[in-house]
Amino acid sequence: MSLWCDKYRPKTFDELDYQLQQAELLQTIVASGDFPHFLIFGPSGSGKKTRITCLLHALYGDGIQSLRIENHEYETPSKKKIEITTIGSNFHIQVNPSDVGIYDRVVIQELIKTIAQTRQINSTEQRAFKVIVIVEVDKLTRDAQHGLRRTMEKYVGSCRLVLCCNSTSRVIPAIRSRCLAIRVAAPTVDEISGILKKVATIEGIQLPVDLANRIGEKSQRNLRRALLMLQSCATQKVPLTKDQQIVEPDWEIYLRDTARMIGEQQTPQRILEARERLYELIAHCIPAEVIFKGLLDELLANCDDLLKSQITQTAAEYEHRLRQGSKEIFHLEAFIAKYMCIYKQHMQSMAAGLDDCFD
């Protein structure tokens, strides 16, 4: 049994469910036989990869689906060996250079340049160029991004790059100016519930409208997540009922509890307890920025408007520091301590104000 989000992933432009206008645009560009470098960006679960596969399919046909995995090994100037895995077919190759951390520059310089330099042998039957898909471009270091610049221009005859990222903010302007940027917006709640219904019908399950809408809202407009939620509901019990509980990921509940704990009591003791819980979350590979956002959301729920902007500001500040630092726990803990401090001060000044009134 495969996951529904993979099973029902559209393979051609005709099967797409939303953003049809954009799909049409991509189709016309591809139909002309050539295209510029693409920079595809959008939030996760909005269908960036799906669009890339559709694009490749429209270009090269079914051959794109016979994938193989290759391992490459390179040596950095400091004689350190790095390994990277690529997935590709005869026509394209997909690579995630940020897998190798700060050595991504070497991958860009070696791997991508060698691919770009080789030409297709039989260019009458195929396209004259290959496609290199680079994912998580926003995680690339500056050096690696600079390394892409001339490669993109020089070898434009033999390869095209499709860059995929969550946001263009972290992509240097020089690369942005070389690409055609395509924005993939997240599907709306209605679109999600429509797709859920479609999937449910194919699977032969009755899906109540209410439940579909609720999943749509819970998924935070992330289609992959919505489909996973639907599938877990379906494995829980069939037939689905209107008021069925939607299973939430454990870590979300855990994070919410942590936030509640912090909100209840502001003592050094609590910080220690919260620290343990945060360690637990980090150990389960929950990204720090997700923890930050989750904490902020929950903590602000029982705060005055006055405090809200102040706390948001501290959250932004500490999250920024976290990016520059290396150990996540320090910054998360610092944020919690700061929150407690602000909150308590506010409470005390309120209490003092009240006392004044009584005097």
Added chain:
Amino acid sequence: MSKKPTVKKPTVPAMFSKNPPSTTTTTTTNDKENLIEVKPKSDRLVPWVEKYRPKKVSDVAYQDEVVAVLTKCLAGSDFPNLLFYGPPGTGKTSTILAAAHELFGPQLFRDRVMELNSSDERGINVIREKVKKFAQFSVIATRSDGAYCPSFKLIILDECDSMTKAAQAALRRTMERESKTTRFCLICNYISRIIDPITSRCAKFRFKPLKDSIIVQRLQTICDTENVQHEPEAITELVKCTEGDMRKAVTFLQSVARFRANTVITAIDVQEITGIIPENVIENLYQVCHSSSYEKLATTVKNVLLEGYAAHQLLLQLHDYILGQMALGNEQKGIIFEKAAIVDGCLLDGADEYLQLMDFLCTVMHQLCRS
């Protein structure tokens, strides 16, 4: 441009170095430009950015000082070490490549010019060995056909700002000592990343962002040669969102032209493809700030980010929008823009977009509600 492989092994069989003469009709009209010659398959497959890259120094638009100096150099006067800097898409690389081609001609170009960019390894070792060795060769002042050509070689170091300080320092003496046989041309976006001893050894040229009228003119020429039909507003719109970046303008123009093949291009098509955030999204965000409700702001920001708009672009456009708001006093604008600068820096460092945007908009909200 398959210059690279041929530089390394000059004895490649002809069929590999260039496309075989093959069945395609006569190779493109640009016979001596090996920039374009390598892709003779069909004109359409050449990106316009490459096709319309200036081929002579005199073709370079708007950068008068550089052009003046280089024209003199081409006429035979002394050639200084050069340092070009300026924002992307202003023609830095194009200028020096064009100059090199004019100086050395197509045959000598490969022997005399060494182009290193950040896609090549450029640590201190490469500078010490590869660059130094190349710089030490001396060359004669005649071409194979007897014509005059300058008796030096050219090393182009593109994207210098990504070179390490140590590598730059290693260049210092090399630049001076080999000045008899070699000229350097360094290209970068930010001159502040180049160490002082290097800048003082070079003639510096700043490449200005191109004027709108000049981009319009070029785009017009391209449209005429490529038979692209368009409304006049489409070009104006295109120029507006490129901010003096010629490459961006041409890339966009080609994309729009492909998308709307055989029809008249309108301003709306342009907007669709350039990824500018619609005005009403910005306006909406600003209005929400007026409401002084944190929850409303949070949901709006979340939705805007889910639409896929980049926080950096949002910040830029919000900045422009707020600048035009008469309701805000100078002091308030000052506070807001100071925050904008901080947030911009944080975003570049890779901080979370939602948190940073919320931080910025909270400041805006605070300032708005104070007035």
